[in-house]
Amino acid sequence: MTIKDLQIGETATIIEVGGSGALRQHFLDMGLIQGTEVTVVKYAPMGDPVELRIHGYELTIRLEDAGKIQVGAAHKEEITVKRPIEKMDIPHPGLGEGGKFHSKADENPLPDDVMLTFALVGNQNCGKTTLFNQLTGSNQHVGNFPGVTVDRKDGMIKGYENTCITDLPGIYSMSPYSSEEIVTREFLLQDKPKGIINIVDATNMERNLYLTMQLMELNIPMVVALNMMDEMRENGGSVLVNEMEAFLGVPVIPISAAKGEGIEELVSHAIHVAKYQEPPEEVDFCCADGAGEESAVHRCIHAIMHLIEDHAKKSGIPVRFAASKLAENDHLVLDKLNLSQNEKETLEHINLQMEEESGMDRSAAIASMRFAYIQRACEQTVIRPHESKERARSRRIDKVLTGKYTGIPAFVAIMGLVFWLTFNVIGAFLQSLLEQGVAVLTGMADQGLTALKVNGVLHSLIIDGIFTGVGSVLSFLPIIVTLFFFLSMLEDSGYMARVAFIMDKLLRKIGLSGRSIVPMLIGFGCTV
Template sequence: MTIALIGNPNSGKTTLFNELTGANQHVGNWPGVTVEQKSGHIRPRYGEGEIIDLPGIYSLSPFSLEEVVSRDYLIKEKPDVVINIVDATNLERNLYLTIQLIELNAPIVVALNMMDEVTKTGYRINVESLSRDLGVPVVPISAAKVQGIKELVAALPEAHISIRHMLPNSHLEHLIALVEVLLRNHLEQKIKISDYEVSRYPLHWTAIKVLENDELVLHDLNLDDITKQAIEALMADFEAKHGLICSAFANARYELIHQMIYKRLTRWSEDGSHYHYVKHAPEGYHLHTECEESELLSPPYPAERMSGSGDDDDVGIDWHGSKGTLHNDWPPESLFIAKDQDSCGCPQQDPCDLVGLEDSSLQKRRNSRQCRAGKEPSSSRGFSQLDKSDRLDKIFTHRIWAIPIFLLMIFAIFHITFSSSFLGIPGVPSPGVWLQKLVSSGIDGLSGLLASLFSEGSWAKSLVIDGVIGGIGAVLSFVPQIMLLFLFLTLLEDCGYMSRAAFIMDRFLRRFGLSGKSFLPMLMGFGCTVPAVMATRTMENENERRLTLMLVPFMACGARTPIFLVLAGAFFPAYADILVFALYLLGILVAILSGILLRKLIFKGASLPFMIELPRYRLPRLRSVLMSLWDKLKGFLVRAGTIIFVMCVVIWVLSSFGIADGRFQMVDIDQSLLAALGNLIAPLFTPLGFGTWFAAVALLTGFVTKESVVSTLGTLSGIGVGDSGAVGGAGGTGGLTASALQGLGFVSPVAALSFMVFCLLYVPCVATVATLKKEFGSWKWTLAQVGYSVSVAYVLGLLVYQIGSLFVA
């Protein structure tokens, strides 16, 4: 059985997926696109089947790649069951996708998630009648508390295609019917009906999509001119009379949902004797209600529970029967009055009666009713009660404190991850640095252990110890810090803060052609470019994501810092700290200017005005945080084992072999192929002030890891920083003096400065390139980034050396 899991972002989809599959997950990409595809087997304890986790989306309209991917999957792959996870605390918005899934004829089971939170507010959702209305099974669950999952899986075989719901707008339904007729004619006339498989695409869905001007469907249909003109005429006629068609669809769908919800939500009356209906749970409103969670979460929902206020059948709401009528005719006014009076006697006694968002007709009706009851309609009352989440937002999005709080948090994260004097105490490493040292010494130990297995001076020893362990070890030693950084960011993401951060930074970043959503990846770039590149995944606008990917490597990552420290310390001892800081700023400046430039030249097109859902704050769930970390770690280790491994071997071969005495053999590094290569490209760097093969080779090894620049310089200068230098980062570089470096071709401090600038900006390391390739999804863009950064580095290095030399000379 193939099961697709679909739902809004923040609806608990990942939690449910993790619960259903456990560790049996595979992460890959959807064919041809960079959108991540997760799939997995259902855990034996729940049953069996293969689950595909579709991206978190709000609709099936093809605005984003993720929506297109989801829709294509549903249409083309035809999963046996679609689990539509719905956030029960946010029914109205979440059911919008459900309605679209029903339009698409998908076999659905609705998983009504976060039922525990609904219970907390004292409200209940009549699951049974919601299921009846939607025409598909609805199973109440709590993914976070692992409740109702078994029942959900048990309900999967019952999934079926719902009957199509008439939209509560007769004009629109009429229009759909007409277009359906036209489309049928068109398709029947076509000889090659397989061009557009009617069986795969339900006709009414096609009609709706044609009316919504869905480019992908229109392209598939390839309508002839007559049909096209007829449809366009119909659409123009409708829009002239009733306004925009797309909006009419959105309105009608919400109206439909509204009708369903209005009678689905019940709560106890004050005396606890019966239920009455309310519109929407006002958040933070606590009733004196005891609802047993287990009761609520045990489907099927006991029908007698509803008898207090009368089952909805008694009330006689049958919106199916009202199909084709204008939404203004629904619901009959008497229904409201009767219900209100029946259930709670008098509206005044009930402070939360009918609170919630309502459409205009209901609102007006309510107001008129309230007027009749001698009560002024009030608009400042009711659902504006702020909940806990809003109160937190008052702090975290405060007009003054938002940004300081944000910066403080980020500073704390970086401090814990990267600082070598934790809490300002010199010599006390932060947890991140401590972990890094631990792993480094582990790798050193392994290296020593392996070294004893090989005979002294053998090429195999050199390959394993210097090439593989040295190279991969240098990368691996940063894994703890990368993971720690990710842990914090996942926590922020999981508790809902990330969308706030994007919100408060948006205005600032817009000036540079970026948006709030690109801020965190840029910031993480100061730590390590690899997780920063991975963090762009949360960005929905592909154009902007690519731009961010282009810019992230300009942020000076932690591994570049040792280069600055060594060179600045040797040549500009008095100004070392200022210089390092200035280099960081230069990185930011280059990123900003590049952003403006690339936006104008390549990533054209207006950026979408900023809008983002702010999910309710909630406590992060350890399980999903750990699983997400494990995913990232696994991905990183796989890359370390594959592409980084290969690169390390290649660099080792190049640096260890050469042609000596007329034959190809192992040689010292200064006679190696790498040196030859260095010599070949060294002249390129003469205008930059460091045109020696030493510097060139240092830069080449810097491609493997940026720390290697320092260790290579150390090795070449003969001071013997040694192999462990690469592993230990800045460790063991104290011996590199200005004179030693001058011997390596840094003829002047200006040349050293130029070298630093070049190191700051040139090609990111192998691990980054590999990650960029994964995130860009193509070599073309990856190479474009590499080419662009090398060019920028070259030009700026040149400028620094040439202009600087004028002053020094």
């Protein structure tokens, strides 16, 4: 039995994750690991893809991929009542603050002429681009569609001239599955920024902290920015910042990128850890005395670290990060380390021993270890919020916009309304105004040139060539602007992501993904 055999609302426990290569690793990084409960939330109107709930967040995969994940018998979803967190008066760890970990006598800051370079890293749709705008003041596009940041963008942090922050593509892990993940990983490993600002969605900690753990393994000074804390507080939730900072071993700053809250504190901590090169204090996430599988992972990773330590140093790859990736069968890292044949065979024996002791394959065991660490962190530091009114309202609207029988009619109706307003009402009205304005200017210019008795050839060039020719092209501008205005509203509202969910099956028949619907719709503005 596989996930695609489950009905809406049914829950089952994952027994085995099939597939191979980067796609299977992507499944594991998203939380689809052995022993985890998964619930089917809904199917797209065309029956594909399917939306799942796992680890407390929603995940969408295609039916073909769902058919590769074996599950047990369907049962009712277990509602776990989280025990109240015993809040202890833990003093603020003070990570990333002056006078905490070095005195004036032994501190060794970077020279003042060294540029402090930062990488802004986070999951998609966690407010990363909004934070980039707050930090740099740049007017960058802020959207609600996954993958909006497709290029590298740089900017100077406001008030700090000798700084440069790079907005990297939104990713979910450091595994080389997508081009965005490869770009981000190569930048961090090769360009070696002086610091990392990791933005985390505080309302979805389980999903976001997976990337945080991998970034900490790079041993680059970093700060964690807990975004959307205002939304967290409004809905009765909270994050015990002192406890989380002590647990992770890096500065943790609560912020609201949209409202500009906490930005100054975030910048001061980021500048400090980069200036004094204070790396994360915690990079060993597996317990030596934990459960059987976790202690097996611990021994495996540390054995690999001893095996490759000299190669990692020569290659410039952090040894802990390299060891974790080799345990996951990451061939890109393996190729860079240039191990001998004996070392490769030893590495394989270490991984086989870990698989035997843990009862899981190597990639699944590493992912399971990370999610176990995340679960411990959230249990000790996160007070979960109740469902917000906005989310409840969005869920009710989604029943119509992505419903089996209403999703496609709603899409046709919405796009029909957009095109009608663009080509027949607003766009047509603005086009008429512009044409009238161009006609008035053309008439005035014609009269002026006639009064001045300008040469007939030059007169014709100016009136017929410039005013009439350029004016006819400009007349299309109101329609294009109007269409783009409506499409941007749909994107900011989150509807375009839902359209991609609805249209994925249809577009895959012509070799495209559901996300291709966005440039296709934008293309209508270029065909007027």
